[in-house]
Amino acid sequence: MWLAGLWVLGLISQLGRSRPQQLSTFALTLYRHRAQLDGQTVLVDFWDTAGQERFQSMHASYYHKAHACIMVFDVQRKVTYRNLNSWYQELREFRPEIPCIVVANKIDADMTMTQKSFSFARKLGLPFYFVSAADGTNVVKVFNDAIKLAVTYKQNSGDFMDEVLRELESFDLQKSENLSDKEESCPGEKPPSA
Numbered sequence: 001m002w003l004a005g006l007w008v009l010g011l012i013s014q015l016g017r018s019r020p021q022q023l024s025t026f027a028l029t030l031y032r033h034r035a036q037l038d039g040q041t042v043l044v045d046f047w048d049t050a051g052q053e054r055f056q057s058m059h060a061s062y063y064h065k066a067h068a069c070i071m072v073f074d075v076q077r078k079v080t081y082r083n084l085n086s087w088y089q090e091l092r093e094f095r096p097e098i099p100c101i102v103v104a105n106k107i108d109a110d111m112t113m114t115q116k117s118f119s120f121a122r123k124l125g126l127p128f129y130f131v132s133a134a135d136g137t138n139v140v141k142v143f144n145d146a147i148k149l150a151v152t153y154k155q156n157s158g159d160f161m162d163e164v165l166r167e168l169e170s171f172d173l174q175k176s177e178n179l180s181d182k183e184e185s186c187p188g189e190k191p192p193s194a
Contacts, residue, residue, distance in 0.1 A: 031045070031046040032044070032045055032046075033045075033046060033143075035143075035144070035147050037147060037148060037151055042147060042151060044147055044150070047066070063091070063094035063095050064094070064161060066095050066098055067098055067099075067150035067151075067153050067154045067157075068098055068099045068100070068101070068146050068147075068149045068150035068153060069091055069095070069098060069099070069100040069101070070100075070101045070103055070142065070143075070146050071084055071087055071088065071091075071100060071101070071102050071103065072103040072105050073102075073103070073104060073105065074105055074106050075104050075105065075106050075107060075109070075110065075113040075116075076106050076109055076110070081118065081120070084102065084120050085120065088100065088120075088124070095159075096159075097153070097157065097159050098150075098153055099127075099146075099149035099150065099152075099153055100124075100126050101126065101127045101128075101129065101142060101145065101146050101149070102118075102120060102121035102126050102127070102128045102129075103128075103129050103130075103131050103142055104118060104128070104129070104130050104131065105131050105132070105133055106132060106133070106134070107130045107131065107132050107137065108132035108134045108135050108137065109134075113130070114130045127145065127149075129141070129142045129145075
């Protein structure tokens, strides 16, 4: 699952069992999380790009396996809300079909923000949540809902890249290696002489 925005570290820490693993020096952190969904264990990778503009050229490489997106903005910093549009356009350029959730973080600092209308999500018909990474308000609900959306999307996706990835995931490398190990020659063809 791909995450964009700010303060994702705080949100993920509320899940409790996730441990960050820094994969690169390019403002990307991977969090692995085991979730229970309909009696099944689902392993989820959360990719936190922190929405940093200086790493924007790297973002495209992180989209290809995304099955959902959580875009987080800070209710105390208007610039993060204004960035939602460019983050969303970038997401749709590379992953036009995946589900996307919009999250307003830091409501604990000013609860009156929950009375404010944030039109970005409404205009696009996206799920919208108020959360607090500091006190955990709605954090687990956001992640559980995002995981459900991601699993449903992955199971039902007709996106060409998803179909290619499914084929690659089910490709039996050992079977392929066994076929190439066998020396097969065409009928009537003599093997090369030594």
